Amino acid sequence: MTHRPHAITPEVLRADAMLTPDGAIADAELEFDETGTILYAGPARSTSRVTRELCGHVLMPGLVNGHTHSAMTLQRGVSDDEGFMPWLAAVQAIEQHLTHDDVAAGLELALLEMIETGTTAFADMYVWDEALIERVREAGMRAMIAPASFTRETVGFPGVTGATGEEVTEATERLAARYADDPQIRIAFGPHAPYTCEPEFLRDIAERSLRTGIPVHTHVSESLAETTDVEARFGATPGAHLDALGIVNDRLLAAHCVHLTAGEITRFGEAGAAVSHNPVSNLKLGNGVAPFLELREAGARLTLGTDSVASNNSLDLFEEIKTATILHRGVRHDAAALRAADVLHVATRGGAEAIGFPASGALTAGANADVIALDVTGTHATPFSGAAALVSHLGFAARGTDVRHVYVGGRHLYADGEHLTLDASAVRARARSAAERVRREAGSL
Ligand SMILES: [Zn+2]
Numbered sequence: 001m002t003h004r005p006h007a008i009t010p011e012v013l014r015a016d017a018m019l020t021p022d023g024a025i026a027d028a029e030l031e032f033d034e035t036g037t038i039l040y041a042g043p044a045r046s047t048s049r050v051t052r053e054l055c056g057h058v059l060m061p062g063l064v065n066g067h068t069h070s071a072m073t074l075q076r077g078v079s080d081d082e083g084f085m086p087w088l089a090a091v092q093a094i095e096q097h098l099t100h101d102d103v104a105a106g107l108e109l110a111l112l113e114m115i116e117t118g119t120t121a122f123a124d125m126y127v128w129d130e131a132l133i134e135r136v137r138e139a140g141m142r143a144m145i146a147p148a149s150f151t152r153e154t155v156g157f158p159g160v161t162g163a164t165g166e167e168v169t170e171a172t173e174r175l176a177a178r179y180a181d182d183p184q185i186r187i188a189f190g191p192h193a194p195y196t197c198e199p200e201f202l203r204d205i206a207e208r209s210l211r212t213g214i215p216v217h218t219h220v221s222e223s224l225a226e227t228t229d230v231e232a233r234f235g236a237t238p239g240a241h242l243d244a245l246g247i248v249n250d251r252l253l254a255a256h257c258v259h260l261t262a263g264e265i266t267r268f269g270e271a272g273a274a275v276s277h278n279p280v281s282n283l284k285l286g287n288g289v290a291p292f293l294e295l296r297e298a299g300a301r302l303t304l305g306t307d308s309v310a311s312n313n314s315l316d317l318f319e320e321i322k323t324a325t326i327l328h329r330g331v332r333h334d335a336a337a338l339r340a341a342d343v344l345h346v347a348t349r350g351g352a353e354a355i356g357f358p359a360s361g362a363l364t365a366g367a368n369a370d371v372i373a374l375d376v377t378g379t380h381a382t383p384f385s386g387a388a389a390l391v392s393h394l395g396f397a398a399r400g401t402d403v404r405h406v407y408v409g410g411r412h413l414y415a416d417g418e419h420l421t422l423d424a425s426a427v428r429a430r431a432r433s434a435a436e437r438v439r440r441e442a443g444s445l
Helices: 071-075 082-094 100-116 130-141 165-176 199-212 224-232 238-244 263-271 281-285 293-298 317-332 340-354 385-397 424-442
Strands: 011-020 025-033 038-041 050-062 061-066 119-126 142-149 185-187 218-222 252-256 276-277 301-304 373-376 403-408 411-415
Touching: 011 038, 011 071, 011 385, 025 385, 050 385, 061 252, 061 301, 061 317, 061 340, 071 082, 071 100, 071 119, 071 424, 082 224, 082 424, 100 119, 100 130, 100 424, 119 218, 119 340, 119 403, 130 165, 130 185, 130 263, 142 165, 142 218, 142 301, 165 185, 165 199, 199 218, 218 238, 224 252, 238 263, 252 403, 263 293, 276 293, 276 340, 281 317, 293 301, 293 317, 301 317, 301 340, 317 340, 317 403, 340 385, 373 411, 385 424, 403 424
Parallel strands: 011 050, 061 119, 119 142, 142 185, 218 252, 252 276, 276 301
Antiparallel strands: 011 025, 025 038, 050 373, 373 403, 403 411
């Protein structure tokens, strides 16, 4: 399927500092062309060509959210103080009442929040179809989309689709063919988890992934309850169980991996699997701390995610960046165990590669112009001492609300705090009324 490309106005941006693969540079310039490709990223050249002076701003690559369920923004604040399994039951009780319009409303609220906090690409698993994917394309973001599938009857989206797991798998292959050449969209299989999908179903997906190259996005070892359940039913821990079924390879995006065994960590690393680390969600649900450093040492490809708003409760990746850095320093009793620069890499280039957009995530000539500008004149950024302070600021003090401009492939989505592709107040109003109705019907208001 060919889509008409969005019109892009070439620009030359100038800012106080910029984060590049070679480090931070002062008085920086970034130029991209009408195809949304970066032509130049480096020290400022002549000022006469500059189309946008961003005094008091810094530039960095757009952030990549490696694991979320966008439409669950409607469930912000649901079951805040319960453990994983009661929380999941509360979430699924609400999902029984969702309509397609509700999912669209929740998705658009998520797109709004991701764009205005500097996220330009995300990996999602939820109920998806072409109409919903088109909303992502129109909003201008990039996404790796995994239509969620289950074989247990207790879960699903009966108000949106009556499709069985097998039917979702078939539909996923059709979507992958339809969007094969789309620069914004990647399609993945989305078997929900080893405790909601029977082994034969997972084996079939592994075989289809091998045959077609379509990646697999699934949850792995998120809670102790899951590992106990999977071990009791199948005689192996979740990572080993999935490995035996052919799921663990370099096409896998595994969310969480909190309770992987030492052997599973080694295996995920050797296999070149991508792992999405979701520290805020894991901490909020009391699930534990994922072996992020061990996975890195084993060679796993790493990405950072928020998980859904129902377990976070925001989509602001700057919170994940700071939390991940300080969490693993604390676990290792070593402030040198993880540098902010390394986590910023995971949240940009590493994440982009892990979810299928290797031409994004870095401000360098030839890459996609997925770039965000943050204001550094606010109280919590003061004093900002320029390029030398850039990594420190982005890693420990910046907030999503500092983001003032967002470009994806050169397309301007957010300009000086205003959305250019979404009607923000209408999106918020639709989400408020959808959430109110669904929660009332589910009896959880
Ligand atoms: Zn999840």
